[in-house]
Amino acid sequence: xxxxxxxxxxxxxxxxxxxxxxxxxxxxxxxxxxxxxxxxxxxxxxxxxxxxxxxxxxxxxxxxxxxxxxxxxxxxxxxxxxxxxxxxxxxxxxxxxxxxxxxxxxxxxxxxxxxxxxxxxxxxxxxxxxxxxxxxxxxxxxxxxxxxxxxxxxxxxxxxxxxxxxxxxxxxxxxxxxxxxxxxxxxxxxxxxxxxxxxxxxxxxxxxxxxxxxxxxxxxxxxxxxxxxxxxxxxxxxxxxxxxxxxxxxxxxxxxxxxxxxxxxxxxxxxxxxxxxxxxxxxxxxxxxxxxxxxxxxxxxxxxxxxxxxxxxxxxxxxxxxxxxxxxxxxxxxxxxxxxxxxxxxxxxxxxxxxxxxxxxxxxxxxxxxxxxxxxxxxxxxxxxxxxxxxxxxxxxxxxxxxxxxxxxxxxxxxxxxxxxxxxxxxxxxxxxxxxxxxxxxxxxxxxxxxxxxxxxxxxxxxxxx
Amino acid sequence: xxxxxxxxxxxxxxxxxxxxxxxxxxxxxxxxxxxxxxxxxxxxxxxxxxxxxxxxxxxxxxxxxxxxxxxxxxxxxxxxxxxxxxxxxxxxxxxxxxxxxxxxxxxxxxxxxxxxxxxxxxxxxxxxxxxxxxxxxxxxxxxxxxxxxxxxxxxxxxxxxxxxxxxxxxxxxxxxxxxxxxxxxxxxx
Numbered sequence: 001x002x003x004x005x006x007x008x009x010x011x012x013x014x015x016x017x018x019x020x021x022x023x024x025x026x027x028x029x030x031x032x033x034x035x036x037x038x039x040x041x042x043x044x045x046x047x048x049x050x051x052x053x054x055x056x057x058x059x060x061x062x063x064x065x066x067x068x069x070x071x072x073x074x075x076x077x078x079x080x081x082x083x084x085x086x087x088x089x090x091x092x093x094x095x096x097x098x099x100x101x102x103x104x105x106x107x108x109x110x111x112x113x114x115x116x117x118x119x120x121x122x123x124x125x126x127x128x129x130x131x132x133x134x135x136x137x138x139x140x141x142x143x144x145x146x147x148x149x150x151x152x153x154x155x156x157x158x159x160x161x162x163x164x165x166x167x168x169x170x171x172x173x174x175x176x177x178x179x180x181x182x183x184x185x186x187x188x189x190x191x192x193x194x195x196x197x198x199x200x201x202x203x204x205x206x207x208x209x210x211x212x213x214x215x216x217x218x219x220x221x222x223x224x225x226x227x228x229x230x231x232x233x234x235x236x237x238x239x240x241x242x243x244x245x246x247x248x249x250x251x252x253x254x255x256x257x258x259x260x261x262x263x264x265x266x267x268x269x270x271x272x273x274x275x276x277x278x279x280x281x282x283x284x285x286x287x288x289x290x291x292x293x294x295x296x297x298x299x300x301x302x303x304x305x306x307x308x309x310x311x312x313x314x315x316x317x318x319x320x321x322x323x324x325x326x327x328x329x330x331x332x333x334x335x336x337x338x339x340x341x342x343x344x345x346x347x348x349x350x351x352x353x354x355x356x357x358x359x360x361x362x363x364x365x366x367x368x369x370x371x372x373x374x375x376x377x378x379x380x381x382x383x384x385x386x387x388x389x390x391x392x393x394x395x396x397x398x399x400x401x402x403x404x405x406x407x408x409x410x411x412x413x414x415x416x417x418x419x420x421x422x423x424x425x426x427x428x429x430x431x432x433x434x435x436x437x438x439x440x441x442x443x444x445x446x447x448x449x450x451x452x453x454x455x456x457x458x459x460x461x462x463x464x465x466x
Numbered sequence: 467x468x469x470x471x472x473x474x475x476x477x478x479x480x481x482x483x484x485x486x487x488x489x490x491x492x493x494x495x496x497x498x499x500x501x502x503x504x505x506x507x508x509x510x511x512x513x514x515x516x517x518x519x520x521x522x523x524x525x526x527x528x529x530x531x532x533x534x535x536x537x538x539x540x541x542x543x544x545x546x547x548x549x550x551x552x553x554x555x556x557x558x559x560x561x562x563x564x565x566x567x568x569x570x571x572x573x574x575x576x577x578x579x580x581x582x583x584x585x586x587x588x589x590x591x592x593x594x595x596x597x598x599x600x601x602x603x604x605x606x607x608x609x610x611x612x613x614x615x616x617x618x619x620x621x622x623x624x625x626x627x628x629x630x631x632x633x634x635x636x637x638x639x640x641x642x643x644x645x646x647x648x649x650x651x652x653x654x655x
Binding site for chain 1: 546548568608644647
């Protein structure tokens, strides 16, 4: 078999038996197999860039938070020179967790077990009773520091990887960067978290959440049907689809990349027409951005957007802005426009990480953001809307977190595990006329291409040599 | 201090000298109110429950962080919270469950049991308002799962006497978990 993958599980199954690149199918066994899970931790989570948080979570020198890179706990710390470092949260002496806290401030991280001490950058300082040289004389101090990850900041977001010599974060983003810039690099002051992230555990395989994050628009129609029944989308004019019909919201453009990043660029024309009564075709991007500013932006901030972005990006932001999408492997962004009962729109800005906690468990981490320049009253409204609709108690996302466990449970069935997930609804139209951005683009009703791209990159990493 | 718009209005303090004796008439009435409330919520009589909420309701469920003993107060986070609701948004939550056929996160509904204990009632500066603290253990069973999700918490309420009845005007739910162990908070506390 020419395309057979070299990766073979202990029962002889090859990875190429589980994913069919021709028919775009993935066997459910991928969602439950413990052996595959172990390989994912090494081949994906120890190799790609992982989202860990935002620099505004640790604004002062010495501030730190503990986070997870796949199955490994890490310290994310700001040093005296204001530089952010990510180090394995494991003492190289006897393997105790260096910090058992969620958050704190210190310039010396001391292991509570035997007192080995480390700087925020992971460097070894020393062990107690220096004259006894309790770190031994076999290794120099330089070799006794915490294992350091490579760190890259983007729009204040903290990414890290163990793949020290691999591609840069920018290379990893690839064509998605053009679009990410319109979300994360909108103002000179930058974004800020409105507090620590919500965290909760779901008995589901991490990939159930992550393949959905790769821009599954279709599920919204059914799983989030309530949005059109009594929720924010219930009171639309009939011309846009009656009552519970969310179909018109499913149109737009979708973008996918060779590294599994995906974006849903949802059309704003209807919203602009409804709010302003004007024909969007007759408005310039600047006018549209002023009439309906992006989440977290008010009209007074629009001139800054006009200065920072080129014509193409401004066109995108005012026509079909990326509203939901995923960072491979386990991140999701939401920059959504929420209709209010009074006819106005309030934005929400959130990022999720779905941290694997075993083959059948994940931790949902939800950060809620605004721009630093967003006026305080609007920040407060954005925060409340986000808490009410997204994350732990979110009226939208509680339906997602109740779905993934069922997929995970059935994936364990002796027969069910050979059932395939199908990604066979394909875009038949490429980028719409005048599309400004790069990447693979599909136009029209939401399709499966973005999610299939996610799986293809998963497969590529899982079968890559070394 | 400047009001942090991200946080809810601070609760009135629980003043020891203003505490009502266990078994006193108002204490008993409030205990009855909370026990009836638990019954309504366990039986999914959510529209009836909504009637017990006052229109100025603030309903919050802060985050918890694992922090050292000396930083205990900072283990409760009131900016980003798990729930941050008012009467309007709680009403929408109720409508979602009661008036749609698509609230999948709670349809079919969880089977829940709310055990209310350790009740303390304090007079406040307002004649008809009481600061009320109670422990609550919620057990939650979903689908055919053989395990229970447990949500132990302490509630800090402001309960107001309105005519012959009581209404809930403030509720802050302090959960014990920094990482919530149930897949969503689609239920009420």
